[in-house]
Amino acid sequence: xxxxxxxxxxxxxxxxxxxxxxxxxxxxxxxxxxxxxxxxxxxxxxxxxxxxxxxxxxxxxxxxxxxxxxxxxxxxxxxxxxxxxxxxxxxxxxxxxxxxxxxxxxxxxxxxxxxxxxxxxxxxxxxxxxxxxxxxxxxxxxxxxxxxxxxxxxxxxxxxxxxxxxxxxxxxxxxxxxxxxxxxxxxxxxxxxx
Numbered sequence: 409x410x411x412x413x414x415x416x417x418x419x420x421x422x423x424x425x426x427x428x429x430x431x432x433x434x435x436x437x438x439x440x441x442x443x444x445x446x447x448x449x450x451x452x453x454x455x456x457x458x459x460x461x462x463x464x465x466x467x468x469x470x471x472x473x474x475x476x477x478x479x480x481x482x483x484x485x486x487x488x489x490x491x492x493x494x495x496x497x498x499x500x501x502x503x504x505x506x507x508x509x510x511x512x513x514x515x516x517x518x519x520x521x522x523x524x525x526x527x528x529x530x531x532x533x534x535x536x537x538x539x540x541x542x543x544x545x546x547x548x549x550x551x552x553x554x555x556x557x558x559x560x561x562x563x564x565x566x567x568x569x570x571x572x573x574x575x576x577x578x579x580x581x582x583x584x585x586x587x588x589x590x591x592x593x594x595x596x597x598x599x600x601x602x
Contacts, residue, residue, distance in 0.1 A: 456594030469598035475550030485524035493520040495570040504558040510540045511579035512547045537577040557601030565590040
């Protein structure tokens with residue numbers, strides 16, 4: 409009798425194990441198949457590799473690119489632009505500024521084939537916007553003396569068309585269309601304090 413109970417009990421346990429395995433397998437399949445159903449990240453999150461031969465990501469910005477040095481724009485280069493890139497735009501912003509995000513530099517309408525910016529230069533055909541200092545062009549990082557070091561975020565945007573922005577456009581005029589129309593972006597962050 410024990411033998412008879414052991415057989416069905418063993419089958420019952422085996423059936424439960426199979427059912428659990430099937431549920432586990434089914435659950436795994438559901439999670440695996442659910443992944444593609446999850447909405448894809450917006451195109452703006454596609455990544456461009458943005459770098460500088462003068463400094464690495466998340467390190468100190470060399471003094472020569474600040475108000476304490478030559479106040480020239482740093483060299484930058486990039487790769488991995490998405491197909492269909494017709495225009496590029498670059499912003500340099502300080503999110504740690506006391507009055508809110510401060511725009512140090514806006515360059516737009518760069519030809520889509522551009523792959524770098526030389527120190528102190530913008531490519532032919534590019535246009536510069538007005539920075540938060542109220543001047544057109546590069547406004548060097550110049551955080552308050554004694555404050556914690558600020559982050560300086562270079563963001564390169566790949567666009568399907570050149571933005572319809574005039575030369576000297578104000579910071580608020582520049583940001584919105586670039587963020588809204590970007591097919592991809594690359595970010596490089598430096599730090600600087602005085």
